[in-house]
Amino acid sequence: MTILDALILSAVEGLTEFLPVSSTGHLILTSYLLKISQSAFVKSFEIIIQLGAILAVATLYMKKISDRKIFMLAMAGFIPTGAAGLFFYPYVKHLFENTLLTVIMLFLGGIIMILLELWQIPRKGKSVMQLQHIGIKKALLIGTIQTVSMVPGVSRAAATIIGGLFLGLNRKTATEYSFILAVPTILAASLLDIFKSNWVAQKQEIILLTAGFAGAYLTALLSIRILLAYLKRHTFLAFGVYRIILAVIFFLIIAG
Template sequence: MHEALEALFLGVVEGLTEFIPVSSTGHLLLIGHFIGFESAGNTFAVMVQLGAVLAVLSIYAGRLWNVMRAAPHDPEARRFVWTVLVAFAPAVVIGVMAHDIIKTVLFETPRLIAMMLILGGVVLLFVDRLAIAPKHDDAMRLPIWTALRIGVIQCLAMIPGVSRSGATIVGALALGCSKRAAAEFSFFLSMPTMLGAFTYDFWKNRDVLDAEQFGLIGLGFVAAFVSGLCVVRWLLGFVARRGYAAFGWWRIIVGTIAMIWLTFG
């Protein structure tokens, strides 16, 4: 029962933090470290993310279905599909090559995670204050080259604490996307990225997952889906009005508290 409650709590944290630029994986790993939550092969922190991604898919299902239906005869629809796939491609290459190092070294280094939270917060504050005139207001009409560069930047998030959404949003803002378009493209890119991470991690750890582990992942999955729904609906309006500074400060505060706890706790 104790582990089940921890899994539910961590699932809620995942859903609340997956799409805001604060590093859901960093939060899960740090909280898991401090409360003593363990999962075989560190699979929980990766596989539970699919719940949050399905929350995005459910919200954008209508638009995505229309795109897929139109793709065979509509060049604009095909172009959007290609931009997402091109942006996803770097994560496939780097993720497969670096998977073992990420899971056995980086995931096991809480001080690194805390440092990345602080550093990422500083970067987010800096980029949010830049007076960059947006060149791209529609996340579904980004140039292919812009999408590829966002995808390369996304790979930085394989270091836990960097934040996948944070990396893609900062990259998109720096490349001339509006704040809303940056958040939306991050949503779209999360779908193949997290599905790919889930599938590959499941395959790599299939021999160490048992019924208990699947049960905990399932609880976290459901909690992440429900909390993710709330965040996605709220986030776009928030960033359009207020930008990303609040998330930068949140990262710095959480990272600093974690570093102090790791040093003196």
């Protein structure tokens, strides 16, 4: 991996981690195009750039995360995912090598997102407008839905946002809860992977890791701000269409 590869991958991670488009799918496709094969270092690099993206959320949402009620809602949402991760991750981690499964999940996720938005647009009734009003029950249900994102291509952001919309959250609240729920979820998963890893960084690799962490942090800051601004006037329909188009392109690339 070169420094340019590291910057490209970190930008892809930062830009897609909090969008409902599957950052994992984008990293797999980008690595394929850059001819970067999986190795102990590459796996560790992906962990580090995820941590960079999470730091962006902590930077922008520290005040809200520090709120006792919101913190408890984040922990409630994390419980189902944390439990599922401990029990099922050893059995599903090999799925990350299945590129076709990633393509299928990208496609199906796009279909579900489009259908949900078409259902949401004419839907009437009071929606949850504030993070503090989500409630423990809804947080647990969203966290349960988030467990599906252990399958590559599903997208953690898509699962939580779709779950939030289905349970009556408005788009902004569903998205912001997805951001905040990402902190304990990705932090716990990253720490577990680091703990299980026997990899030791070399000097050149530390430079790549530092560049990747910084790149993911900066691009995630940008991505979060752009997404929130976009949702003030738009729905998630475009993301559903994008997932389908990406899945088709991805399939044509691997099939060729």
